[in-house]
Amino acid sequence: MDKTFASAEEAVADIPSGASLAVGGFGLSGVPITIIRALLARGVDELEVVSNNCGVDGWGLGELLAAGRIRRVIASYIGENREFARQYLSGEVEVELTPQGTLAERLRAGGVGIPAFYTATGAGTAVSDGGMPLRYAADGSVALTSEPKELRPFDSFGRTREYVLERAIRTDYGLVRAAVGDRHGNLRFEKSTRNFNPLAGMAGRVTIAEVDELVEPGEFGPDDIHLPGIYVDRVVVLTAEQSADLPIEKVTVRPRPAASGTAPDQAEETR
Template sequence: MAALKALCRAESLFLQNTTGPRRISLHFYNHPGCYFSTSSQRKSKFYTNPTDAVKDIPDGATLLVGGFGLCGIPENLINSLLKTGVKRLTAVSNNAGVDNFGLGLLLQTKQIKRMISSYVGENAEFERQYLSGELEVELTPQGTLAERIRAGGAGVPAFFTATGYGTLIQQGGSPIKYSKDGSIEIASEPREVREFSGRHYIMEKAITGDFALVKAWKADKAGNIIFRKTARNFNQPMCKAAKITIVEVRDKHS
């Protein structure tokens, strides 16, 4: 089962849609938006209060959080998690926000236990927690991160990529968590290596989540959403890779 929630501010909206087996179609038009729809068996629900839409996220959940930098991030949903106080979260996101915005807010309150990310250099609190052993971090090349999420939504458990071969990603031993004395407490595992047509590849596992928190432009009660221009970024593949998707949108359509 999968679900889609959509959230709405005064001019935005939050929708929930429960579906049967997911069959996702993505249609491109001569239009600034990108259309996304779920399967025919669905229930959907709109919320005007974002806290109501995220209140069932439990401690220890894995969240797929959309956005690229600060573009297309579900900022109201993230802010609402501050109110619920949920903790020990695993957050999968290309970025880790900045110190006072986006996922950076959840880092300040230490609600995130592990980050699976690509580019995290704009968050000083992230760096402090990682180096002090307070935060687990799995750094993943950006293209590999995108494909791991896409594979999760497509039902592909793993795939091979040349990215990372010959590095710590392939060899293992990259620090995920430091001890207080600076030693490595948790290290990454080595990847399986295969050779295809004379080139070496490493195996990467797909990523799936308990919840996806994404930002879109428009939504309807059938569970269809439209992304606007580059704000689509990681939001679209994350919709498919989570059991429940919570969508923050600006416009509601019947």
């Protein structure tokens, strides 16, 4: 039952080119960067990635993207990554844009064995009608578009409206980052890192987790477990240096309100 691996390199050693990956994280929060870099070092390519976004320029999934290792992305967001936008518009990468809540539920559904579900989100738009650009040609024309999806009316909350059928997502591997894990693979996530990480972990047929801290089985209380070990196959314990690799996406500066009795010039110094 000990699912720990000595290194991220060992944990990703069997991931082949062409594999599909569900990857946790949101912007720079909760990104399994050590696993991503181990995968980058392996040289695999033609990857299909499912994640809320594809990292930022030069970090996270953006490192795999910049190296030309990603063939297709299912995501809800392109912004903050110029290289992602460039590759999409130039036809170098295929992109299936999915509403964020729908993407989360598609991953969760894949993890619990639900093949598809109906949702009102996107019904009557290009999401359901089809025609969204999936891939552009080098000359800027649209080379591939999305297909129409099934619509069905349901009586909900006293009125009838149309719902679109969305299919679950199941991937070859799930890559996640957790604050604490145990040797059985039970994981606890910190604050906003809990958004897509548990879902990505559920969707992967083989899930690899990097953790900042390892505890022994039994140390977790039942309510402390955010993703049960049944979903997790491999655990990599990060070094202190790896855990500290947490860049800030945007640095902003604003004046702090002056404390009671603090002179204006003193407040200015605390910015």
